[in-house]
Every structure is written in structure tokens, then in C-alpha cells.
Amino acid sequence: MLKYELIPEQLLHIGKISRDQLFCPDPVAEDIILLTHDRHYWEQLRDLTLPHKDQRRIGFPLNEQLVEREIRIAQGTIEGALYAQDFGIAFNVAGGTHHAGRNWGEGFCMLNDQAIAANYLLNKQIHDRILIIDLDVHQGNGTAEIFQNEPRVFTFSMHGDKNFPFRKEASDLDLPLENDLDGERYLRLLKRTLPGIVESFKPQFVFYLAGVDVLSSDKLGKLKLSKSDALERDKFVFELCKSKNLPVQVSMGGGYSAGIKDIVDAHCNTFIAGIDIFEQL
Template sequence: MLKIAWSEIFAHSLPEGHRFPMAKYDLLPEQLLYEGTITDSNLFAPEPLQEKYILDTHDAGYWQRLNSLQLSKSEIRKTGFPLSRQLINREVVIMNGTLQAAVFALEFGVGMNIAGGTHHAFTDRGEGFCLLNDIAIAANYLLNHKGIRKVLVVDLDVHQGNGTAQIFKDESRVFTFSMHGGHNYPFHKEQSDLDIPLEEGTDDKTYLKLLNNTLPRLLEQEQPEFVFFQSGVDVLATDKLGRLGMTIEGCKERDRTVLELCHKNKLPVAVSMGGGYSKQIAHIVEAHANTFRLAQQIWF
């Protein structure tokens, strides 16, 4: 069964100015339920993640200052969010959503989080609307507690997964692959195990050719036992922050490529949604919905 992390806290604990793009966290499950792609039984509401799993990834001093709302003004500004108890509570639930999705993926082949993909969170700081790194936390959980020996992170958000790259720079059991806008945020890039920077305006054909020439080779080369897929839809030409030239159909084919390769190679995959900032919320929801539709079709 396809299991999907979703909670009302994903959208309803955010400050007023951030609620438009975050409305997708409510609209997406509503759309999937309405069209019959999923039922209520597919959704699970994660509890807050236990602190010990956060500390497997994040610096204890940073977590203590974050959790006690004692970040400096500069640190808060870099996150992009006003710091609040509600925001921390939201983040800790999202972290467990991806961790539990990974555990479900071990059982069913795929698990998904309607939120997550917080790949700009470093070991000791937050950036770019990311306070804690859900992919890193879940990957470390699998490595430390589930006997997984090699993880591949496939980060296809338009922004480089700089936090994830930093966290795992000295961890041979995790291979980080990021394909992103070369001239987009973050302007100082970290070094992933493999980075593919894209030119502005990159279209479907160019993007998909690059992905299809790269991902099968990585699977053969690295022999991962688990995949984390950051499936941000800010690659769309309509995205306010993306600067690429992809269509909704091209984005769907991107997701099909990743998910079908995981299925074909019997690789469990946990999917986090990542970014999406098109002016029309319908474009965001449709592009994200395709990811869930494909997972349902391919596995179930």
C-alpha cells in the first residue's frame, strides 16, 4: 500500500506571508482523494520525531538553540522564516514524516511525504526555508538502525541540495546527486558527490536526456540499497524562482524515470516533495500530484 505522510500542521503553522505556496500541503491530498488516486487509508499523520534521531544528524548546540528559540537574528534571517514554537513543531513532524515514509518504503517499495525535501539545512544551521534536513535524518536512521549499507540521494529540485551535500561530504555510505539550476540559489554551492548544473531555460528534452544518461549509470556504479528522491517541481518554466524551461509533462517524465528505475531495480525509495512556486497554485498541485499518481501506478 502507498503510504503518504500528511498533517494539517504542514500548512497551518506557517506565518501569513508564506501561506500561498504552502497551500499545496492541503490542496494536494484533497486533489488525490477527489480523483480516487488515494483513499484516507493511504495517509498517515506522523508524530514529532524523537530528539535522539535529530542529534544523529544535527549539531547538538544548533538544535538546542533552535529548539529554545535562541537563534541569532542573522541565523533567523538566513532561514527565511520568523522563528516560532509552531514552526519548530512543524519541522519536527515533517522530519518524522520522511523517516516513517522511508520505513514504509522498506516494506512496500515506496513511501512519500507531502512535505519535506528540506535540503538546505546543514549540520549546524538552517537556510532557505529549511531548519532541519529530513532526507539526511532519515538516511542516517536507515544506516544506523535498519541495516542499510548504501544510500543514494537523487535531488532534482531546481536548487542545489547544499545542506545534504555538506552533511554527507565525509560519509562514504551516502552518495549525493544533485541536478539543479547552475545560476540559481544557493549562489555558493557545496560539493555533492555528483553535481549537474543546468543552464537557464533548460527544456524537457535536454533535461531528460541528461537524467537518462546519468541515473542508470549511478545505480550501476554505486549499487545503493535505498534511494531518497527530492522531487521539487520548481523546475517548471512557470516557477517564479526556477529559471528552467520544463513543462508539467516533462516534470512528470522526470519522475517516471526515477520511480521506474527504482522499481525495476527493486530499490525502495522515499519521496519528499521539495519546492514549487509557480504563480498559479494549480500548476504546483498538478505537477506534485503526478508524482503520487506515478507511484501508485508503478508499484500498486
């Protein structure tokens, strides 16, 4: 998608980042993938032998370039999580492939980048209490399925109730939203819910999926948030994490507005909010 090229260029243009802050990840190692995904499923992806019915569920025909894209995205999220240890926050311009479950892909997602990175942190004993905040308009069903029996990871998904995926999985906490929900009510729900999760679960690390398909302009979203509402959402998440000294890795997730400028502006707002808040002393 064009947005993946335009987001960093826009951030460079406005002087919010420099080129030495960008990195291109290598492919993630197979043994790291297998901490999260079923071996047979991964080998079918790797060898391009995934059955056609499973490719249809993903949404596009399988090819080497798509698989390489997924494994680089996953490594980028791992490296972002490690950078966040030092700098407080780090971003993946892509990522948010939260519809991929342990042994299936769905909704343009084949490997679950934040789940892979969370399992990497657990396996390396870097952290043992991880919170995944999924505010994409679509439920993080793959993430929920992967961690359904993992008490060290708390999954929180706030999503459209009558939106894709139509078969939901059970997150540790799901907040299903009605169609046409406006920004005021959305933000009230988020602000009433998220601090309690942080207080009770006491995470050591946060993965944040900051989809901008919550915008009223989004073709698939069915919600009514403005760009300023989405920005307030991001600021609230980042300010809460900063106040608790929680490092955050951010993946961009969905955004399907008709105008590419709306998508890029909203995603860049997420970067700007995170950088500004975590740069504060």
C-alpha cells in the first residue's frame, strides 16, 4: 500500500524524524516464528503450498514477496520492541497483522507481528507481563486465539461489533462497539476501561495497535471518529503508558479512507503524539 511509503516521507518532510532513525529489518528467524505459529502452517506459507481455500481466507494469492513482507514486518516489530526498551517508544510503519492465528491467516494477515514479538520477549525472559492494546476497528481475533491460554499476556480489543471478522475470538477483554459510534462516546469508553486494565494487570511492556480505520471517512470502519478524536485516543494511550514507565511498541494497523491524505495524516498523528509524549522529561 502507498501509505507505507508516504508515512515516513511525511514525517521526514515535517522534521519529526531523521533518516538515521529509520531501519529496514532482516527476515525474522524461523525458530522465532515457531514460538507463535504452527510449524505445518508456517511451512505451507514458506513453501507456497498453502491450500487455495486458506489463501482465499487471507485475501490474496500467496507469493514469495508477500511471505518476505510478513517476515520482515515481524522482525521489525521485534526490533521495535527492543528499541522501546531504551527509548520508551518505537514504531513499525506497517504491522498490526492481528487476524493471523496460530495456524491460519485471514484478512490480509499471514503472520501475527505483535504476537511474534510478545512471544520473543517472553522466551528471552525480557518481560513476563505484556499488555496488547488493539484499537483497530476490527477485532484482533488472531491475537486473542494465540494467547487464549497464556496468562502472561493480556489482550484488549476495542472494535466494531458488527464488523469483520464476523466470527470473533475471546480476548481477555473485548469491548464491542455499535455502528456509527462517535468520538465522544468512544473516548469515554476507552478512558473508563484502559486505566483499570493497567492497574489490575500491571504490565511491564505494551504493544499498541493504532489502526486509523476508526475514522468516519474509512470505507470499512463503520465508526464516526474524526482525526482529532483518533489523535486524542493515541495521546491518551501514550500518556498513560508514559505515566507508568511502560515501554510501547506501536504497529500501524488498518486505514482505508478514500483519500490517501486522510490515512497518512492520521497515521502520522500517531507518530507525532508518541514522539512528543515520550520525549517529555
